[in-house]
Amino acid sequence: xxxxxxxxxxxxxGDMALPLAxxxxxxxxxxxxxxxxxxxxxxxxxEGIARADVAGGGFINLFLDRSAFTKxxxxxxxxxxxxxPRDGRVIVEHTSINPNKAAHIGHVRNSxxxxxxxxxxxxxxxxxxxxxxxDDTGVQVADVIVGFETIENKSLAEVRAVEGHFDYYCWDxxxxxxxxxxxxxxxxxxxxxALHAIEKHEGPTAELGEYVAARIVRAHIxxxxxxNIGYDLLVRESDILRQHFxxxxxxxxxxxxxxxxxxxxxxxGCWVLRMDRGxxxxxxxxxxxxxxxxxxxxxxGASTKDATDPKPGSPxxxxxxxxxxxxxxxxxxxxxxxxxxxxxxxxxxxxxxxxKLGLDFRYRRHEDSTVARPLWSSTSGDADPGAPPFGAGAxxxxxxxxxxxxxxxxxVKAGVAAVAGPEAAEGTRHLGYEKxxxxxxxxxxxxxxxxxxxxxxxxxxxRGLVVKADDxxxxxxxxxxxxxxxxxPERSQADREKAAHDIAVGALRYFMLRFxxxxxxxxxxxxxxxxxxxxxxxxxxSVVRARSILAKISAEGHDVAALLKxxxxxxxxxxxxxxxxxxxxxxxxxxMARTEEAIETAVRTEEPSVMTRHAFQIAQAFHGYYQNPAHxxxxxxxxxxxxxxxxxxxxxxxxxxxxxxHLGIPxxxxx
RNA sequence: GCGCCCGUAGCUCAAUGGAUAGAGCGUUGCCCUCCGAAGGCAAAGGCUACUGGUUCGAGCCCAGUCGGGCGCACCA
Numbered sequence: 001x002x003x004x005x006x007x008x009x010x011x012x013x014g015d016m017a018l019p020l021a022x023x024x025x026x027x028x029x030x031x032x033x034x035x036x037x038x039x040x041x042x043x044x045x046x047e048g049i050a051r052a053d054v055a056g057g058g059f060i061n062l063f064l065d066r067s068a069f070t071k072x073x074x075x076x077x078x079x080x081x082x083x084x085p086r087d088g089r090v091i092v093e094h095t096s097i098n099p100n101k102a103a104h105i106g107h108v109r110n111s112x113x114x115x116x117x118x119x120x121x122x123x124x125x126x127x128x129x130x131x132x133x134x135d136d137t138g139v140q141v142a143d144v145i146v147g148f149e150t151i152e153n154k155s156l157a158e159v160r161a162v163e164g165h166f167d168y169y170c171w172d173x174x175x176x177x178x179x180x181x182x183x184x185x186x187x188x189x190x191x192x193x194a195l196h197a198i199e200k201h202e203g204p205t206a207e208l209g210e211y212v213a214a215r216i217v218r219a220h221i222x223x224x225x226x227x228n229i230g231y232d233l234l235v236r237e238s239d240i241l242r243q244h245f246x247x248x249x250x251x252x253x254x255x256x257x258x259x260x261x262x263x264x265x266x267x268x269g270c271w272v273l274r275m276d277r278g279x280x281x282x283x284x285x286x287x288x289x290x291x292x293x294x295x296x297x298x299x300x301g302a303s304t305k306d307a308t309d310p311k312p313g314s315p316x317x318x319x320x321x322x323x324x325x326x327x328x329x330x331x332x333x334x335x336x337x338x339x340x341x342x343x344x345x346x347x348x349x350x351x352x353x354x355x356k357l358g359l360d361f362r363y364r365r366h367e368d369s370t371v372a373r374p375l376w377s378s379t380s381g382d383a384d385p386g387a388p389p390f391g392a393g394a395x396x397x398x399x400x401x402x403x404x405x406x407x408x409x410x411x412v413k414a415g416v417a418a419v420a421g422p423e424a425a426e427g428t429r430h431l432g433y434e435k436x437x438x439x440x441x442x443x444x445x446x447x448x449x450x451x452x453x454x455x456x457x458x459x460x461x462x463r464g465l466v467v468k469a470d471d472x473x474x475x476x477x478x479x480x481x482x483x484x485x486x487x488x489p490e491r492s493q494a495d496r497e498k499a500a501h502d503i504a505v506g507a508l509r510y511f512m513l514r515f516x517x518x519x520x521x522x523x524x525x526x527x528x529x530x531x532x533x534x535x536x537x538x539x540x541x542s543v544v545r546a547r548s549i550l551a552k553i554s555a556e557g558h559d560v561a562a563l564l565k566x567x568x569x570x571x572x573x574x575x576x577x578x579x580x581x582x583x584x585x586x587x588x589x590x591x592m593a594r595t596e597e598a599i600e601t602a603v604r605t606e607e608p609s610v611m612t613r614h615a616f617q618i619a620q621a622f623h624g625y626y627q628n629p630a631h632x633x634x635x636x637x638x639x640x641x642x643x644x645x646x647x648x649x650x651x652x653x654x655x656x657x658x659x660x661x662h663l664g665i666p667x668x669x670x671x
Numbered sequence: 672g673c674g675c676c677c678g679u680a681g682c683u684c685a686a687u688g689g690a691u692a693g694a695g696c697g698u699u700g701c702c703c704u705c706c707g708a709a710g711g712c713a714a715a716g717g718c719u720a721c722u723g724g725u726u727c728g729a730g731c732c733c734a735g736u737c738g739g740g741c742g743c744a745c746c747a
Contacts, residue, residue, distance in 0.1 A: 009690055019689060025727070032727070056690040057727075098747095138747055195747095270745060335745040342747050406675070407742060434676075435741085483709070503709090514695095515684070518676060520740070527683070531709050533695040534684090541709050549706045556706090601687080613685070616694085627712090629705040649706095671709065 011587055014053060014061030018043075021058035032058025066586070067574030069593075089127045089392065091353050092118045092431075094400035095224060095231070096133040098140040099213040101174050102167035103223050103469040105523055106402070106436045112512040112664070113433055114400040115229040116608045119662050123599050129394065132221075132231040133349075136213035137238050140174070142194040145209050147173040150190055151180055156208050167219035168468070170212065199241065210238075222370045223469050227505055228664045230373050233390055239361055239378040240349055246340050248359050249348030249419075258418030259333050269336030275329045275414055331411045343408050347415035350428060355393015356420040363387035396427045398606075403432040403518065431606060433517040438467070439524035467523070476504035479529045480537075484671070495670070502668035503537050509664050510536030514612045534616050536665050542619040543660070543667045546626070546653045553634055553646065564650060567643040576644045581631060585648055588621035592655045599662065608663075615659050622652050 006017045021036035028035070033054065040052040040060050051063040094114020097107050114130075121128045135141075148154045152173070154162075162169055181187050197205035217234065224230070240246070253259045259271045333344040351357040361378035364387075368375055376387055401409065409430040417425035438446070446467065480503035484496050491499075511528050515521050531537040554560050567573060576582045577589075591614075598614035601607075625631060626649070633649060636642035657667055 004687085006687080006689080009693090013690080017690085022689075022727075059690065135747080140747080267745070329743085332745055337745075339745085341745075345747095403676070404741065437740095487707085487709080519684080520677075522683075524683085527696080530696075533709095535695085535709085537709055538695095541707085545707055545710080552706050605687085609685090613694085620694090623710060624712095626706085627702095627708095627710060629703090632706060634706045671707085 015064045016062045018060040066577040070574045088395040090396045091394040092398045093131040099216040100140040100144045101171040104466040135237045145194045147177040225370045234377040242380040245348040270332045271334035272330040353397045360391030398431045400431045434520040436521045442525045499668040502666040506536030506665040563643040563646040567647040572644045585625045591618045
């Protein structure tokens, strides 16, 4: 089988730890410590291992041969062996904000999470297609249309003439519509009417709806572009309707008997999907390693755990764990009036993503000056030539949606299982995440009334208790800008703006990623604006300072390239690593060497926060090393030392820049 | 009622079933005639909510209890 390798609690115990004696002890029936003592000497002769100690109750701790280790430096630091391109394709859908109002912090968490996961997948060699789903025919859009048409009495031309932050404008209007509905129950009928018109795709109301949705989508894309978030394809709900995806899915569901027509009971006259053990596992994928994608789908057999053994025959705990059998539950897919539910449409859409529907969209270029990469959109009009094969289907589909949607996601998975089999269902992944709530202090600051009992305040778009994404970015930029101003008053305005933007993005992305997905984030303005400690700016600053060291010695007349060459040619690093100074940098090298593993873990466990912690560790190790005045590059005692130190700094800059890019964190030129 | 998630330092969070439970913030001391102090060093701070169990070993697994949050619609 495979051998489990762990890290030691402290570096002076060793570079790696093997707990295998414990495993063997179970099988042979001898004391772990004895086994370890026998094995250790044998391991010590393996190439690349300098020493093998026995510690604790039976750990074998390995010390790496540091000079041998440096032979591989150039490969792991600069041209990290990116795993070759993989077969098949992965779809990640994120953002998917209702196109009726501005994006808020909850959406920002979604998009940053999704975008970072895409980056990590790509770093692992996956061919990833990023999608943003646009529900342009939902009630939320209808509500805003009611606002424009009835409350404000605006024509399409007048709405077009609305200037400025259109998504903010609709934000207020949307809230207003809700109050307006409340005043008179009859008014709610207008919502249904508008919705119907939008779905019909006819008349001025539909036209207005299309305009509003499109304009707000542009606003969302611009907001996300500020955070280095982009997409390959926008999929519009209206196109799903017009391409009759549902009709096709309905046939498939009936053919496979996945859904049944009810002739009695509560769901009389409806088509329902049976939710029982046969077509879904009950455990939610969020936190259950059991349902993680199999190794061949994700992370090439990286599960170091050699197998599953809950020890056959030995009763676990208070008794054998029986699979939970729930009463069968039925989920209505088609209502008694013949209309399809949202979940039904979602099944159709998911089947398309997996290439199992047998239908495809038409595609057009989505022209947008704020985005760098080519962006496409589904369309029911004329297709543009040159579209990538979006409809080819993916073997793995990650849907980034909040955990509140776990149940509907489970239903979709069940539908997929019934129509396309267990493999397709297994490839349907819900990348769930918890919500973002406001801390009491921040809620008060924003002028909300706060219940003194609770610790936080729920963020709800509908109730308006939120921070808008653009406002948040602006607040971060302003803070960063003033920080720069106090540190460096001479800086030009343009320079400051640029750096402030990068710092704001780094701070926000790091903040949203550092928590595990199933952790509710209590958003506190003070905390999010922090630039010290475990933050994005800490990471950025480490690189900026490292680069400024290189710039400085260059300015002092030293030739950096020549110094690097000298260090390489004379193999100075390996002898240096044995010196006390080298030892103090050893943790930095070890940390950098673990980057590939960190990315693999982040992908396999579907947990990007692994990567922020990893980045922090590297930065911390570098700070710890270079902070020591005795390690100065500029005033190095001799050229050999100087060239080694330059090499260390240079390796760190390259490596950390790479790591930061996987997190979407930009490194400013100066801070 | 059923299901899921959370409970770890004053606060915010980590910890593939492994060693003395770690970080950041905050607090208290130090360190810029030293390549950028958005930094570094150090100290104080813990019955991992509680009770049992499984295991050589439990913050983690199992059963239960108590708190907190969220889902369970012919809404989207």
